[in-house]
Amino acid sequence: MSWSTTWGNSTLTDANAPGLRPVADVPPALAQYDAFTAALGGRTPAIFLDYDGTLTPIVARPELAVMSEVSRATVDALARKLPVAVVSGRDRPDVQKLVGIDSLIFAGSHGFDIHVPGREVMGSEIIDTYTPVLDRVDARLHEVLDPIKGALVERKKFSIAAHYRLVSDDDYPRFRAALDQVEAEAPELKEKLGKKVFELQPKIDWDKGKCVLHLLQVLGLEGDAYVPMFFGDDVTDEDAFRELQGRGVTVICAEPEADLARKTYATFRVDTVDEVIQLLRRMTP
Ligand SMILES: [Mg+2]
Numbered sequence: 001m002s003w004s005t006t007w008g009n010s011t012l013t014d015a016n017a018p019g020l021r022p023v024a025d026v027p028p029a030l031a032q033y034d035a036f037t038a039a040l041g042g043r044t045p046a047i048f049l050d051y052d053g054t055l056t057p058i059v060a061r062p063e064l065a066v067m068s069e070v071s072r073a074t075v076d077a078l079a080r081k082l083p084v085a086v087v088s089g090r091d092r093p094d095v096q097k098l099v100g101i102d103s104l105i106f107a108g109s110h111g112f113d114i115h116v117p118g119r120e121v122m123g124s125e126i127i128d129t130y131t132p133v134l135d136r137v138d139a140r141l142h143e144v145l146d147p148i149k150g151a152l153v154e155r156k157k158f159s160i161a162a163h164y165r166l167v168s169d170d171d172y173p174r175f176r177a178a179l180d181q182v183e184a185e186a187p188e189l190k191e192k193l194g195k196k197v198f199e200l201q202p203k204i205d206w207d208k209g210k211c212v213l214h215l216l217q218v219l220g221l222e223g224d225a226y227v228p229m230f231f232g233d234d235v236t237d238e239d240a241f242r243e244l245q246g247r248g249v250t251v252i253c254a255e256p257e258a259d260l261a262r263k264t265y266a267t268f269r270v271d272t273v274d275e276v277i278q279l280l281r282r283m284t285p
Pocket residue numbers: 050051052053054232233234
C-alpha cells in the first residue's frame with residue numbers, strides 16, 4: 001500500500017503560521033535521541049497516540065487496520081508505566097476494540113467521545129443534537145457517491161467519512177463535485193481532510209488538540225512534572241501538535257519524501273509506524 005498522500009485542500013489554512021516547517025526540516029527522533037530526551041527535560045511523559053498511520057500502517061479499507069502483536073505489547077508495556085491515551089478519528093468503541101488494551105484512555109471521533117477507565121464516558125450532549133443532520137447527510141452521500149466506483153461512505157457516530165482511496169483519477173472530479181453538492185446542503189457540518197478521505201463533522205470548535213488539553217486537565221496532568229506528547233501522522237493531528245507547541249513534545253510519523261510540500265507543527269519526526277514503535281519501546285521506563 002502506498003504511503004504517498006495528497007494534501008491539496010489542506011485544513012492548514014495559514015501555511016506561514018509560526019512553528020510550521022517542512023517535514024524534512026523536523027529532526028528525526030531516533031537518530032537524534034539525545035536531543036529528543038533533552039526535550040522531555042526529565043519530566044514524566046503523558047502520551048497521546050493516534051491510531052491509523054501511527055500505530056498501524058494506512059490500509060485500503062478501515063477495517064483492515066490491525067495492530068501488530070509487537071505494537072500492542074509495546075503500548076501495553078508503556079501504559080503500565082505512564083499515562084497513555086489513544087486519540088482517533090474512528091468511533092471510540094471501534095478503536096478500543098482494535099487496540100484491545102482495556103487500561104488505556106480512549107478518545108474517538110477526533111476527541112468528541114472520551115472514555116477514561118473507572119469513570120463515566122465523557123461524551124458531549126451537544127454532539128447528539130447533530131444526529132438527525134448526520135443521518136440525512138449519510139443517506140444523501142450514499143445516493144450521490146454509491147454510483148462512483150471505489151467511493152466508500154463510512155458512517156461514524158459523530159461524523160461521516162467519504163473515502164476516495166479506491167476512486168480512479170478519472171472519476172475523482174465526479175466524486176468531489178458530488179461531495180460539494182451535499183456539503184452545500186448541510187451548512188451545519190464542516191469538512192476535514194484526511195488521507196484520501198473527507199470527513200464531515202459537526203461545525204463546532206473541538207478537535208484532537210482541544211481534546212488533549214481537556215484530558216490533561218481532567219487527568220490532573222497539567223503540572224510541570226508532566227510533558228504532554230502527541231504521536232500522529234495526519235492533518236487532523238496537527239491540531240494537537242499546534243496546541244502543544246512550546247509545552248509538549250510532539251512526533252509526526254511521515255516520510256519527508258512522501259510529500260515535499262507538507263508542513264507540520266511537530267517537534268520531532270519518525271518515518272514509519274515501525275519507528276513509532278521503536279521510539280515508544282525506547283522511551284518505556
Ligand atoms: Mg492517523
